[in-house]
Amino acid sequence: MATANIVLRKKPNKQGLFPLAIRITKDRKSTFISVGQYIALSDWDERQSKVKKSHPNSGRLNNLLLKKLSESNDKLLEIESTENQVSQYTLKQKLRKSIKKTGLSAILDDYILNLEKSKRFSQLAPEKSRVANLKSFIGSNEIYMEDITDSFIEKYKLYLKVEKGLKERSIVNHLISLRTIYNIAIKEGYVDAKHYPFGKDKVKIRLPESNKIGLNKKEVKILEDLPIEPSNPRYHAKNVWLFAFYFAGMRVSDVLQIKWSDIVDGRLLYTMGKNKKVLSLVIPNKALAIIKAYKRPKSPKEEFIFPELQNCSTDDLKRLRTRINTAVRKFNKHLLNLSKELGINKKLSMHIARHTFGNLSGDKIPIQMLQRLYRHSSISTTINYQGNFIHKDADDALESVIDF
Numbered sequence: 001m002a003t004a005n006i007v008l009r010k011k012p013n014k015q016g017l018f019p020l021a022i023r024i025t026k027d028r029k030s031t032f033i034s035v036g037q038y039i040a041l042s043d044w045d046e047r048q049s050k051v052k053k054s055h056p057n058s059g060r061l062n063n064l065l066l067k068k069l070s071e072s073n074d075k076l077l078e079i080e081s082t083e084n085q086v087s088q089y090t091l092k093q094k095l096r097k098s099i100k101k102t103g104l105s106a107i108l109d110d111y112i113l114n115l116e117k118s119k120r121f122s123q124l125a126p127e128k129s130r131v132a133n134l135k136s137f138i139g140s141n142e143i144y145m146e147d148i149t150d151s152f153i154e155k156y157k158l159y160l161k162v163e164k165g166l167k168e169r170s171i172v173n174h175l176i177s178l179r180t181i182y183n184i185a186i187k188e189g190y191v192d193a194k195h196y197p198f199g200k201d202k203v204k205i206r207l208p209e210s211n212k213i214g215l216n217k218k219e220v221k222i223l224e225d226l227p228i229e230p231s232n233p234r235y236h237a238k239n240v241w242l243f244a245f246y247f248a249g250m251r252v253s254d255v256l257q258i259k260w261s262d263i264v265d266g267r268l269l270y271t272m273g274k275n276k277k278v279l280s281l282v283i284p285n286k287a288l289a290i291i292k293a294y295k296r297p298k299s300p301k302e303e304f305i306f307p308e309l310q311n312c313s314t315d316d317l318k319r320l321r322t323r324i325n326t327a328v329r330k331f332n333k334h335l336l337n338l339s340k341e342l343g344i345n346k347k348l349s350m351h352i353a354r355h356t357f358g359n360l361s362g363d364k365i366p367i368q369m370l371q372r373l374y375r376h377s378s379i380s381t382t383i384n385y386q387g388n389f390i391h392k393d394a395d396d397a398l399e400s401v402i403d404f
Contacts, residue, residue, distance in 0.1 A: 002024055002025065002080065003025050004022055004024055004025075004076060005022070005069075006020065006022060006049045006068075007021055007022075007023045008021075008044040008046065009021050009034075013038055017039060017040060018038060018041055019035075019037070020035050020037045020038070020051075021035060022035060022068055022069060022072050026091060031091075035064065035065065037061060037064065039051060039055055039061070043058070050062050051065070076091075079091065103143065103144055104134075104144060104145060104148070105135060107145070107181065107184075107190060108131045108135060111181050111184065115127060121318050121322075122321055126173070130174045131177070133164060134156070134177075137160075144191070145190055145195065146195045148182065148197055149197055150202060153178070157171055160174055172206070172207055175203075175205050182197070182198070212355045212358065212385075212388040213346055214354075214360070214389070215344065215348070215356040215359070216360070217360060219342075222342050222344065223241070224242065226238065226338070226342065230293075233330070234334045234337075236306060236331070237338070238334075239306070240252065240306055240331060241335060242287075242290060243255055244353040245353040245357055246287040246290075247268070247281060248354075248370075248373035249353050249354025249356070249357040249374070250353075252327075252331070252350040252351075254272055255306065256304065256306055256309055257270075257309065257320075257324075258270055259303045259305065260296050260303060260304075260305060263283070263291065267283060268281050268282075291305060294306070308326075308327040309323055309327075332350055335348040335349055355389075358385065358386055358389045359389045361389070362389055363386075367379065367382055
């Protein structure tokens with residue numbers, strides 16, 4: 001059984017003042033958590049464990065100490081009633097976060113810092129933007145995780161829509177980030193799970209439905225037959241798009257990172273960046289023709305098939321992600337201009353390569369095989385995704401009624 005008491009520690013700071021702390025004792029071992037207040041030794045009543053009236057703010061300080069002591073005892077009771085074995089270190093960590101309340105701004109800073117430390121650079125840029133918008137919304141006011149209620153979230157959604165001019169999907173992405181941060185805060189002990197504002201009978205995050213439109217066979221053929229000189233920057237944009245399409249809409253980040261060493265006995269062996277799945281796929285003849293258009297370099301530094309990442313080390317994840325993002329923006333610009341010139345009335349981009357494969361495959365390929373080709377972890381994800389492109393049953397049903 002752990003106990004909590006208010007004490008004055010006998011380690012003065014540079015001004016000669018002594019720190020007030022909560023002493024936690026468990027199994028005859030004590031640990032101390034500072035409450036962030038310092039007083040003179042003469043202003044402390046050790047017998048009654050309170051600040052003497054000689055201190056100008058004795059009333060406020062004693063109220064603060066009683067509040068912190070009450071919070072500590074409540075937290076101790078909660079921890080010991082829900083966990084059988086708790087080390088003194090864990091106990092101190094949980095109590096510290098309970099006693100020294102951490103504001104939302106500090107938690108947001110830690111979230112971004114941890115993304116950087118874990119080198120999750122693909123998430124870093126969008127998450128920085130979303131965190132910046134959240135900080136802009138709360139302004140200079142210090143708020144805590146408990147202040148994020150359903151009312152707060154509704155006002156935040158309105159702010160993103162009106163003040164930031166964001167579309168529904170972007171707003172949903174902001175709420176998903178906020179939910180992720182809240183879950184981390186619960187895990188780290190910054191807030192009790194009872195305050196969680198998301199889920200059943202609370203704020204529900206629903207992804208908006210969207211039309212996924214891919215190219216048809218005629219449009220793909222127009223792009224395939226378009227002659228472009230290798231010196232033209234559009235040459236790589238076209239080849240990378242077609243290569244992604246030939247491999248069931250492979251993500252552009254994966255396409256650009258394909259190396260010559262990934263080609264073995266007519267197969268492509270690579271690890272998918274998003275979920276780290278290792279795949280082995282036969283190289284279609286059309287994809288093989290694209291590969292042959294790029295000569296294997298003599299220099300081992302030029303290990304990538306496509307030139308956008310040449311001389312970029314795979315160990316430098318931050319620089320690698322920056323180069324990929326730059327290449328995608330460049331490709332999308334070229335593809336959009338190409339679609340206008342070719343009379344393709346669809347917004348051609350790198351991502352539409354995936355939709356194009358889905359559109360042309362329709363219901364021709366078994367769903368289990370599509371799951372493998374798309375590299376989806378769940379078959380339900382594949383079913384929902386492919387549902388965007390299978391319209392025959394609905395079309396036939398409609399026609400059966402009105403065809404008279």
